[in-house]
Amino acid sequence: MAGESYPHLKLDIIPLKLPYSATGGDDKRQDVPAVKNRRAHSRSLARDLDQIIAAKGRLHDKELPEEEAGVHLTAFARTAAGIQASGALMDVLSIKGEGKDQRVNLFIRSDRIDEAKKRLDRYADFEANADEKVRKPWSFPFFEAAERLAPTKLTDLWTDRIELFPKKSSSQAEWEVWVRADAANRVRGFAGRYGVFCELGQADFPSVSMIRVRASADDLQSFVDASSAVLELRACSSLTLLALNMKASAQRALADGLVSKISAPRAVAPAVCILDTGVMASHPLLAPALDAGDCLTLNDAWDKHGWDPHGTRVAGLVLYRDLERLIEKPRQTRLDVRLESVVVLRPPTGLRSSLESIGEVVAAVGLIEAGRARPRVFCLAFSDYRGLNDGVPTKLSGSVDQLAWGHNGVQRLFCVAAGNLSDDPLLVSGYSARNDASGIGSPGQALNALTVGGCTFIEEHPLGGQLLCPAGDISVTSRTSTSWTLRRRSIKPDLVFEAGNVGQVDGEDACESLAELNPLTTNASPRMLLGTLGETSAATGSVSGMAGRLMARYPDYWPETIRGLLIHSSDWTPAMVERGFGDNEEKKREHILSMFGWGAPDESMASDSASNRLTLVAQSSLVPFKEDGRSNALNECAYHPLPWPETALRGLGDTEVELRVTLSYFVQPDMRAPSARRHADYPSHRLHFDLKGPDDDDLDAARRQNRAFRGIRSASPPRRSEARWRLGSTLRERGTVHHDVWTGPASELARQNALRIAPRGGWWRDAPVYAGVPVRYALIVSLRTPESAQDIYQETRTRVAAIGSRLSIPLLEPYVIQPVPIST
Incomplete structure (x- = not known):
């Protein structure tokens, strides 16, 4: 049942005061006819x-x-x-x-x-x-x-095209073996005894690792018989290398064949606006989603269709979630997003850098928005490395923060690159110390932006050589915030995605950059329509496309919500976890966060719920400050009851379940604060969440660390531990996205059925004009249980539909000031 997909549940209850009592599963499977004997x-x-x-x-x-x-x-x-x-x-x-x-x-x-x-x-x-x-x-x-x-049999586990299954059982062949993520190391430990030889590197995901092996079908069968780890088998391929080595005429034929199966996005589809070097609008794989009139430039002297291929290559990764797979298995496909392009990077002239005009982002946004009103994501797949790269806000990052906040009433989502190392030549030695030492460039420190770093899952060398980066680990040139002096103020990058790999030159301390070790994409040449793109530009393009597709899936979700969903779906690979460095668990996790943020996103999880994975989305607001003499004081918090399937959770007893919570909001920046060393006052306000404890009643949860409830009861609220949280409040309450994962007994989570959103200080606290001004936030909460006969999604949907717009919590009703407002 967990394989069935559902849209997330959007909660419009103000406030969310939802007692929940599950009555059991909604099992839609047919009854099995009785066996006669x-x-x-x-x-x-x-x-x-x-x-x-x-x-x-x-x-x-x-x-x-x-x-x-x-x-x-x-x-x-x-x-x-x-x-x-x-x-x-x-x-x-x-x-x-x-x-x-x-x-x-x-x-x-x-x-x-x-x-x-x-x-x-x-x-x-x-x-x-x-x-x-x-x-x-x-x-x-x-x-x-x-x-x-x-x-x-191996054919039972085979999920690829059957014609790709090795025909001779005794001959050596290459296989892609999907194993349980927790068993990958054990598999490598004993596979050799069965004649199964694992190649270095693997692609690690939260629930599965993919290992490339060489073995005969007979030996692999013995290995499968011996281990519970193998989930499925697939063929190994080198499609990227195949496509790149095609002649121009073959690439054109390949592209034309794909175009015949591609439907243009709907007229109302959201757009991803690529602020870069320009995009080739005539490219057959891009033209269905890109009108020539949506290709603009800040200077008429710059070629709006791409003075450099970088923008076109980014566009291919935005538009196609996996161009290589689409080429391998052509199918009817409707594109979900449109493309837009504004040339903001000037062509190099003499000694002038192409990055001279990156401060024109504000002008580019105004230019594209003046032409057409539509929902959009802005993709900035470049960085400015001038300055210290130490996390201090710059003009560019501050501009991005302000545009995202919506100084003219429109909130915007920006996906920006963490940036790349510029070492030349790039050496094998020093990886990944160089990543730690190289700070994220501007505008990657923007609090409101979704900053994208690079990792890699590419583990196949086209020539059979050695790769530098282990699968699931940091890409060789991706910058991090490890060296930031202000890294404690935010978590950057927010997430990481595929940025390519490099080879090692035998016997030398040198890296070999091969096009085939980067994601396949579109190329800005009428002769060669396919190319590759690596580093954080590629990662940012791919994540921008994900964000656009989420906007298409959920047109009423705010930019804050889309950003939150992508982070909510992210997780660390085992290779990322191994990078943790420090003398205690908190410092190790802080180091992981500074390199990878919350990890690699899972687009299917960001887009859909499932029978055993329920995701609730609330878009709401609160008024953080009220007038208090010559300054402001904290005003109100928002209390969200969570519609847990309590009976089902209690029935699971000590079974471990997972709770994910993500709070996403934008802030108005104060560019004066950094220069005055008031770094904590750069954001207008801050928010944080607090989950109701297993021994709390609603009044306990509302009055914990809340002076407004002083004297309501003589006893203090029950003490709670943060031991079950992956990060805890010290780490997660940085920046403008707060995400954490709780794991523990289902019966305990059943009692933790409410969550409080409360404000904290910012520069608005000292600006009386902002007293009474509401701020928006997106709250995303998901519950994951083991696969079972119970469909927690369907029951919750029925319950939410029957609740109405508001429920009363008797313990809290005497203290309610007003309903929590929802911004339109």
Whole structure:
């Protein structure tokens, strides 16, 4: 069920005072028709299991880690109702097909086989019981739904085109093996004993790692039999190299073939405005989304269609989330966003740098907005390295902050590059110390911008050589905020994305830059339509495209919300976690944040909820300050009850679940504050969130660290620990996006069903004119539970629809000043 996608739930309740009582799952699966003779069916399944065990030949390989020793098997569905897999007895690795064609790939540990046989016996005994209301034995739904069990074959795990499956079982071949993220290191530890040789590097995601291996099908089958780690298999490819080596005529034919399958964006689609060197509007892969009239320039002497290919290459990454995959598997595709372009970087003349005009961002925004009113994302895939690069706001970063805040009433989302190292030649030695020492350039320190750094998941050298960057780690030239003297004021970069890799020259301390080690994109040449782009320019283009697609998916979401969703979906890879440096956990995580921000985004998670992953989005506002004599004082907080599926969470007991909270807001900058060393007063205001504790009632949660509630009760609110938070308040409350992840027992989270948003100081505190002025914020909260028969999303949606616009919380009603306003 977790594979089904739903739109996020938007909450318009003011304030959110939602008691929630789940009544159980909304299971839409068909009932499995009863087996007529359960004793015979049990014997048949038991024979299948014995044959699988006998075929394996050994159950207790003492050299294997205990959690890897066991039997790999595939269950075939008996009816169109499919299979209800037993996660407690067997690990569900993957599921293929639907209905009667469904196959479930499983792994049962050696020490659970005897229990499986006992459960089969109890299942058979249920046949003699005439009263069907008697409680069914453990694993009954699985045995009832499974027609037969068989050894898992490689073709069961294969998810690529079947014609790509290696044809000779005894010949060496290259495979892309998808394994559980937590098992990647163990896999490398014992794969060689089965004749499976893992190449260096891997692509790490929160739940899966992809390892490239060389093995025969026979040896890989033995490896699969031995380990629960393998989830699926795919073919290895070098499509980028193939595309780049094509002749111009072949590239043109390839592009023309794609164009025939591409539909232009809708007229009302949001746009990504690329502020760069110009974009080639006639490019066949860009033309469906780019009108020539939307290509502008700040100076008529500059070629608005691209005096340099950089802007066109950025555009391809904005428009296509994976051009390489689209070329490999052409399909009918409607583009979700439009493109716009303003040339803001001047062509070099003499000794003048092309970065001379980057201060013209304000003019560029005004120019494009004067032409057409539409929702848009601004993409700035360049940086200015002049200055100290130490995090102090600059004119450019301050301009970005002000434009995002909306000094003319329009909030804007800017995606900006963290910037690149300029070392030439680039050496192998010193990676990643150079990244730590090189501060993010302007405007990457802008608090309101989404600052994008670079990582890489590219692990295939086109010539079979050694790559420098491990998969999932920092890209070789990506700048960080590790060296910032003001890094404690914000978290930058906000996130990281694919920025390419480099090779190592054998026997030398030198890096080899190869085009094939960068993402495939469009090129500004009528002859060669395809090219590549790397570094943080590529990462920023890709993330800008994600932001635009989210705007298309949710047209009523604010720019603050779109930024929040991308960060909310991000996570650290194991390679990123290994970069943590410091003498305690907090310092290690601070170092990770300074290199990677909150990690690499997952566009599917940012875009959709699922049956076991519920995301709630609230867009609201509060008035942070009230007049108090000659200055202002803090005014109000907003209390958000969370519509948890409480009964379901309590039913899960000590099962670990995950809560994610993201608070995103823009601030009005005060450019005077840095020069006056009042760095804390650069933002107009600050906000923070506080989750209700497991032992709190609503009044406890509202009065914690709140002097306005002094004397309401004699006892202090119960003490709470931040031990279950990944970051904790000290780290997360920096900048204008506060994101954290809580993990713990479901029964404990069920009691933490409310969240408070409260203000803190900024330069508005000393400006009476801002007393009573509301500020906007986006609150994103998601709950992730293990896959189960319960659909927490559907139940929550039904509950929210029935609630109305406001609920009362009796403990707090006497103290409510007014409803929390929602800005239009």
